[in-house]
Amino acid sequence: MVFGNVGTLSFNCGVTAHLEKMEYVQVHHETSGWVLGQVSEIVRKTNLTVEGVEEIVHGTPVPIDEKEIAVISIVGFRDDRNLLQVPRTPLKAGEAVYRADEDLIKKVVGLHENTDTGAYIGLLSGHDIKVELDINTMVQKHVSILSKTGGGKSYCSGALIEELMKHNVTVCVIDPHGEYSSMKHKGVVKKTIRDFGVSPRGYEDKISEFATDTNINKGAKPLKFTLHNLDAREILGLTNIKNVRSFLTMLRKAVDTLKQTKGNYTLSDVITYLEKSGEASSGTLVSELEYLNEVDVFAEQGTKIDELIQKGRCTVINLRGTPPDIQELIVNRVGNALFELRKMGKIPPMMLVVEEAHNFCPQQGQVACSKVFRTIASEGRKFGLGLTIITQRAAKVDKNVLSQCNTQVILKVTNPNDLKAIASSIEGLTQGMEEEIQRLPIGSAIITGGGVSMPLLVEIRPRESRHGGESVEVIPSRRM
Numbered sequence: 001m002v003f004g005n006v007g008t009l010s011f012n013c014g015v016t017a018h019l020e021k022m023e024y025v026q027v028h029h030e031t032s033g034w035v036l037g038q039v040s041e042i043v044r045k046t047n048l049t050v051e052g053v054e055e056i057v058h059g060t061p062v063p064i065d066e067k068e069i070a071v072i073s074i075v076g077f078r079d080d081r082n083l084l085q086v087p088r089t090p091l092k093a094g095e096a097v098y099r100a101d102e103d104l105i106k107k108v109v110g111l112h113e114n115t116d117t118g119a120y121i122g123l124l125s126g127h128d129i130k131v132e133l134d135i136n137t138m139v140q141k142h143v144s145i146l147s148k149t150g151g152g153k154s155y156c157s158g159a160l161i162e163e164l165m166k167h168n169v170t171v172c173v174i175d176p177h178g179e180y181s182s183m184k185h186k187g188v189v190k191k192t193i194r195d196f197g198v199s200p201r202g203y204e205d206k207i208s209e210f211a212t213d214t215n216i217n218k219g220a221k222p223l224k225f226t227l228h229n230l231d232a233r234e235i236l237g238l239t240n241i242k243n244v245r246s247f248l249t250m251l252r253k254a255v256d257t258l259k260q261t262k263g264n265y266t267l268s269d270v271i272t273y274l275e276k277s278g279e280a281s282s283g284t285l286v287s288e289l290e291y292l293n294e295v296d297v298f299a300e301q302g303t304k305i306d307e308l309i310q311k312g313r314c315t316v317i318n319l320r321g322t323p324p325d326i327q328e329l330i331v332n333r334v335g336n337a338l339f340e341l342r343k344m345g346k347i348p349p350m351m352l353v354v355e356e357a358h359n360f361c362p363q364q365g366q367v368a369c370s371k372v373f374r375t376i377a378s379e380g381r382k383f384g385l386g387l388t389i390i391t392q393r394a395a396k397v398d399k400n401v402l403s404q405c406n407t408q409v410i411l412k413v414t415n416p417n418d419l420k421a422i423a424s425s426i427e428g429l430t431q432g433m434e435e436e437i438q439r440l441p442i443g444s445a446i447i448t449g450g451g452v453s454m455p456l457l458v459e460i461r462p463r464e465s466r467h468g469g470e471s472v473e474v475i476p477s478r479r480m
Ligand SMILES: Nc1ncnc2c1ncn2[C@@H]1O[C@H](COP(=O)(O)OP(=O)(O)O)[C@@H](O)[C@H]1O
Pocket: 147, 148, 149, 150, 151, 152, 153, 154, 155, 156, 442, 443, 444, 460, 461, 462, 467, 469, 470, 471
């Protein structure tokens, strides 16, 4: 029952049944009808004193009187126009508080189960209600998945990608660690207390994997780029040469000549040309280019975009084994190609998923692909190019990009700077939720946006396919 001083935003009630933090309750309001509330805190009041503790320790039993009190935040109700409202007058003391009815939760929170455009991401914590994020909203308004390392970002993004694949949405994953090709294989769905209704499934038939280094990433198709569209300055930008100016003329001459005589040219051609030119200072440039050439991503024939991106399929771009500077360049080229081709309608509307986004669109400093992410984040929605940003350092991701991500999946975060960055980018995040984020167990997330009207605590569903990001043990532990 409601007791004590009653406010319009929250109230206290006595607890006589099992009740957990974040659970939903309902209570009747005299003019608004059934109102939904959420448990924000539970206190157990006891009469045990420190003296009593001493007595118990010394063997004298002391009767303990205890009562549970819950603090409930009012979520609201739907009015006759189906708008979310909160009552403008306090509830009456003595009103009974019940565990909320599933239909009321769904109605007030705005959840719809088994819809055509919903991505099933998990169950509402404490209730058997599926949380489905609207795929159109996610593509149009972008997604971010944030947590500290090991918080479950890749696991969760995998679940999201499974849903996109099931709905035949075209996906491209930028995968710096080679974690996503495991989605081709069936996973193991462990028995849990809660039944998520998930059965193992592999997505071999839906995934195309491309890798920059096919020696260590067997089974992937090679990803190649022509040098065709790179000018001399861009090539120099890929090298470690600081004094760009002194080599620019030399390289420009080589590139221009090769363009005219050969059309499609490779780095080897540039190297041969420079060596033949006999210029005394070309040595440094040649050795830098030889380093690039070893990376093996530049070739006469590049991977065709219509081979790379196919309607309804998920392309994994596996960058494992490729140096960061080259990764940035590749991501830049892929990002630009997707944006331009999407603009012209030459590829289907799609989702671009970026792991380790702090490396590709950092808040501080510029990398090769910084600009393209700003462009996709701000203009992608017009063209149906969605972005999913995954990072363990929210504070280190370009604010211009992160602030455009309207669907946020927040797993456990403890770093104060990251918490600040997250809190400042979410609407409707209460103080209580900020505390909650630091204490989230693995597998739970606070999700906002995605067509849902308020932040929700969600237990992420198990994966159908195999998760590739398992931690490596230094000393193998013996599992019971
Ligand atoms: N929802 C979940 N259910 C079960 N296990 C999970 C879940 N999320 C994460 N894990 C476990 O936690 C580990 C770390 O998750 P991962 O997604 O690789 O972390 P991150 O990408 O944030 O560094 C995984 O190996 C996985 O086994």
